[in-house]
Amino acid sequence: MADDYYPWGGEFTACKKAGCVAVVILNFDYIPSDKVAIYGSLKTENIGIEKIVANVISNPHIRYIVVCGDDIRGHRSGSSLLALNKNGIDENNRIIGAPGAIPYIENLNNEAIERFQKQIEVVDLIGVSDKKRIEKTIDECITKSSPSFGKPYIAIKIKPEVEISLGDKRVIHSKIIVDYLGKINKRGE
Amino acid sequence: MADKEVPLIKAKKIPQKDVILDPNGFFVIEIDRTHKEIRVEYYSNVYKEKRIVSGILEMVFTGKKAESLCDTIVKNVPNLLPTHYMYLGRELQRAEYSLEKNIEYLQGGC
Numbered sequence: 001m002a003d004d005y006y007p008w009g010g011e012f013t014a015c016k017k018a019g020c021v022a023v024v025i026l027n028f029d030y031i032p033s034d035k036v037a038i039y040g041s042l043k044t045e046n047i048g049i050e051k052i053v054a055n056v057i058s059n060p061h062i063r064y065i066v067v068c069g070d071d072i073r074g075h076r077s078g079s080s081l082l083a084l085n086k087n088g089i090d091e092n093n094r095i096i097g098a099p100g101a102i103p104y105i106e107n108l109n110n111e112a113i114e115r116f117q118k119q120i121e122v123v124d125l126i127g128v129s130d131k132k133r134i135e136k137t138i139d140e141c142i143t144k145s146s147p148s149f150g151k152p153y154i155a156i157k158i159k160p161e162v163e164i165s166l167g168d169k170r171v172i173h174s175k176i177i178v179d180y181l182g183k184i185n186k187r188g189e
Numbered sequence: 190m191a192d193k194e195v196p197l198i199k200a201k202k203i204p205q206k207d208v209i210l211d212p213n214g215f216f217v218i219e220i221d222r223t224h225k226e227i228r229v230e231y232y233s234n235v236y237k238e239k240r241i242v243s244g245i246l247e248m249v250f251t252g253k254k255a256e257s258l259c260d261t262i263v264k265n266v267p268n269l270l271p272t273h274y275m276y277l278g279r280e281l282q283r284a285e286y287s288l289e290k291n292i293e294y295l296q297g298g299c
Contacts, residue, residue, distance in 0.1 A: 009228060009249070011219045046243040047217065047232070092237065102242040106235045158249050 004152050005059040008051045012040030018061045018148075021141045024052060026069035026078045028129045035142060037062050043072060045080040045100030050107045052081065053116045054156050060119065060149040064141040068125040068134045076100040078126045085122040088113055112155040119149040203272075205298060210234075211273045214266070215244055218280055218296045220288050226251050227284045229258060231266055253288065255281035 006014060019037030032039050037059060042048045056062045065085075071078040080098035084105070087096035095103040105113065123137055217230040228251050232244025248265060252258045258281050263274065280296060287294035 009221060011221070014223065094237075102237075104235065104237065104243040106243045107246050156246070 004154060006038065006055045007058055007154055007157050008054045009158065010040070010051050010055075012038055012055070014038050017059070019142075020061055020063045020144075020146055021138050022052075022056050022062050022065045023134075023138065024065055024067045024078065024081065026067065026071055026126065028069040030069070030129070030131060030134070032138060033135060036138060042067075042077045042081065043075065045072075045075045045077045045095075045098065045103040046105070047107070048077055049081050049084060049095075049103070050105055053084070053105075053108055053112065057112060057115050057119055057153040057155060060152055063119065063144075063146040063149065064121050064123055066123045066125055066134065066137055066141065068128050070129065071126050074101055076103075082122050082124055082126075084113065085117055085120060088117065108155050112153060115153045119153075208298075209270065209272070210241060211270045213269050213273075214247070215241075216262075216277060216280075218284050218294075220284060220294045221251070224251070225288065226253050227255075227258060227281065227288055229262065229281070231262070253285070255285040 005017065006012070013031075015032075015034045015036050015038065017037065019035060021036045023032045023036050023039035025039065025041045027041075038055070040052075042052060052065070056065060065081070067078045067081060069078070076099040080095050080100040080103040083098040083103070084095045089105050089110075090096050093104050093106055095105060123141065125134060125137060128134060212234065214231060214233045217232065219228045219230075220226075221228045228249065230246060231248045231250070233247050234241045235243045235245060250258055250261055250265070252261070255278070259274075259278055262277060269277075283297070284294050286292075
């Protein structure tokens with residue numbers, strides 16, 4: 001089951017599979033302790049947020065996202081993530097109340113967003129880059145020992161392409177072969 | 190007199206403000222440190238009020254080398270603007286260097 005976690009992939013680091021905390025880092029260098037489930041940086045208020053949502057809801061053990069560091073100027077990605085968790089999206093797929101320039105969610109459906117809202121509590125440490133304070137907040141989340149949310153929610157799946165050889169001639173009889181177009185030929189022709 | 194005259198043209202960078210965004214989509218390039226490979230996501234444009242605000246994920250390419258990624262992208266995503274292909278070539282070469290040297294990679298603009 002854990003192999004299904006984090007289906008979208010990207011620039012993040014996965015640590016403890018059964019960890020309940022994800023850490024979103026804005027604009028500063030910080031490596032959280034390996035007690036967390038996953039951590040990574042957030043840059044954009046559209047695709048960046050979508051990736052976080054898709055990846056965290058795939059791991060039902062994650063119940064908290066700690067957002068720390070200074071928000072991204074113009075994008076306001078951290079504040080937009082908080083707004084998504086609190087308000088969801090409108091009929092134009094815009095995050096309601098998000099301060100970012102283009103906070104649109106286009107790759108996730110409403111069910112995935114509702115799952116994100118129910119499964120995850122976002123802890124607002126925007127503006128905080130004191131690593132001791134962040135670690136203390138992470139510890140507090142862990143201490144709450146919130147239960148797993150149930151089954152993973154796979155919002156998006158990246159499916160490896162199967163290579164098809166056009167020269168593949170499948171043998172169905174010692175004297176008959178079928179080519180890739182389904183045309184039947186006698187063997188040796 | 191020469192038999193043929195060939196123009197010599199000095200290179201000049203197009204200013205960022207004059208870059209034409211590709212109507213056929215855009216790419217997000219990242220380094221996947223876990224799998225030690227370059228990850229390229231291709232998105233078709235999403236427009237709101239005539240401006241590009243996001244994209245729909247259409248394909249993901251992974252590989253370690255810029256040249257194999259370039260070949261595969263050209264095969265699978267035809268009809269991009271020529272400047273867009275050249276941008277991808279430059280960026281993927283940078284990404285390959287960052288992966289090899291294990292240094293931070295931040296996707297640059299056009």
